[in-house]
Amino acid sequence: MEVVQEGRSGMGNVFTRFNGDFTDRHLLSMHQLTAGDIHLLLADAQAAEEAVRNPAERGVNILPLTELKAVMRQPSTRTGGSMATAMHKLGGGAQVISGMEASSEGKGETQADSWIAFATQADIIGTRTDRVGGPATAAQVINMARRDRKLVGHVPVINLGDGTNEHPTQALGDLFTIFKKFGTFEGLTMALVGDHERYRAHHSLMIGASILGIKVIAVESMVAPVPDDFTRLGGANLERTDDLDAAMQRADILYIGRNPDEYSGDNITERERSKQLAHDYTKWVVDRRRLQQMHKDAIVMHPRPRRHELDPSIDMDPRASDVQQMADMIPMRMAIIARLLGKSIKEERDQRLAAAS
Ligand code: MLT
Numbered sequence: 001m002e003v004v005q006e007g008r009s010g011m012g013n014v015f016t017r018f019n020g021d022f023t024d025r026h027l028l029s030m031h032q033l034t035a036g037d038i039h040l041l042l043a044d045a046q047a048a049e050e051a052v053r054n055p056a057e058r059g060v061n062i063l064p065l066t067e068l069k070a071v072m073r074q075p076s077t078r079t080g081g082s083m084a085t086a087m088h089k090l091g092g093g094a095q096v097i098s099g100m101e102a103s104s105e106g107k108g109e110t111q112a113d114s115w116i117a118f119a120t121q122a123d124i125i126g127t128r129t130d131r132v133g134g135p136a137t138a139a140q141v142i143n144m145a146r147r148d149r150k151l152v153g154h155v156p157v158i159n160l161g162d163g164t165n166e167h168p169t170q171a172l173g174d175l176f177t178i179f180k181k182f183g184t185f186e187g188l189t190m191a192l193v194g195d196h197e198r199y200r201a202h203h204s205l206m207i208g209a210s211i212l213g214i215k216v217i218a219v220e221s222m223v224a225p226v227p228d229d230f231t232r233l234g235g236a237n238l239e240r241t242d243d244l245d246a247a248m249q250r251a252d253i254l255y256i257g258r259n260p261d262e263y264s265g266d267n268i269t270e271r272e273r274s275k276q277l278a279h280d281y282t283k284w285v286v287d288r289r290r291l292q293q294m295h296k297d298a299i300v301m302h303p304r305p306r307r308h309e310l311d312p313s314i315d316m317d318p319r320a321s322d323v324q325q326m327a328d329m330i331p332m333r334m335a336i337i338a339r340l341l342g343k344s345i346k347e348e349r350d351q352r353l354a355a356a357s
Contacts, residue, residue, distance in 0.1 A: 040339070045345075090345075254298065285311055
């Protein structure tokens with residue numbers, strides 16, 4: 001098994017590259033994926049979407065009696081819920097745990113012991129943590145328990161956002177939206193706007209863009225620029241600018257995220273940085289008027305929650321694709337869950353349709 005050597009959240013044998021084989025793996029970072037892996041997931045997500053839309057199917061019943069736990073240690077409206085919906089559409093069951101206040105961690109239980117408890121109840125775990133590398137730690141704890149024969153089977157862990165680091169399922173869903181719109185990644189240019197230092201959705205998407213050869217124009221603030229490892233990763237496919245309008249005029253995709261100011265500390269330097277970033281965000285507001293400079297087939301994406309940076313006046317414009325993007329997370333998360341549990345939605349559905357015809 002090849003272990004990914006890149007990544008920002010600490011290494012360990014849990015970061016195995018997929019290379020077409022999703023079994024016995026955890027999904028912790030976009031660095032684990034090859035272009036081929038992404039295309040397998042896109043094909044499965046496409047099949048999942050068709051199955052969900054077909055009133056006679058409403059999903060694919062390929063994981064009956066299979067249980068997902070979505071353990072959200074940070075706030076979530078979309079990700080936890082769409083993971084649960086994805087699992088239901090696969091025929092399984094799901095529980096979303098929002099915050100650990102009501103758990104035994106309040107009685108002094110360690111996070112490691114919580115992970116083992118969840119692993120005894122679930123076939124697959126998704127988790128969001130405020131700490132960078134939190135899902136990787138969960139995966140390590142679970143792997144060790146399996147090695148020690150305390151757990152009988154592999155329980156894959158999916159990173160649903162680890163602090164300021166990564167959000168791979170978001171990026172994969174985003175790539176699904178982009179692929180459905182353009183039918184290819186070749187020749188595409190994406191303007192990526194916001195805090196490049198702390199916004200995990202940007203990080204995972206930048207890794208995906210580099211794997212697939214999408215050109216990125218990072219519109220950045222001097223106080224939250226593209227980190228060095230991402231600059232190296234982007235290479236010739238990455239441009240950096242502070243001119244949002246010029247970037248929009250050249251882009252097929254405008255991807256903007258909010259100011260993740262929950263990470264701002266309260267020392268004086270951090271407060272100053274935060275003030276400057278908030279000021280830069282006021283210059284990046286995308287409204288209906290500003291949108292007119294993009295070409296007519298371009299799309300505007302935002303992982304939500306949005307604040308003032310994506311003005312509701314764009315909602316009626318056909319280029320606004322952020323609601324579509326939200327909906328696309330479900331078939332993509334179906335594809336991810338199924339693959340990690342050894343199933344390809346496309347293959348299973350094709351077989352079923354062939355047998356029925
Ligand atoms: C996340 O990273 O949790 C969300 O998807 C995006 C955000 O918080 O702005």
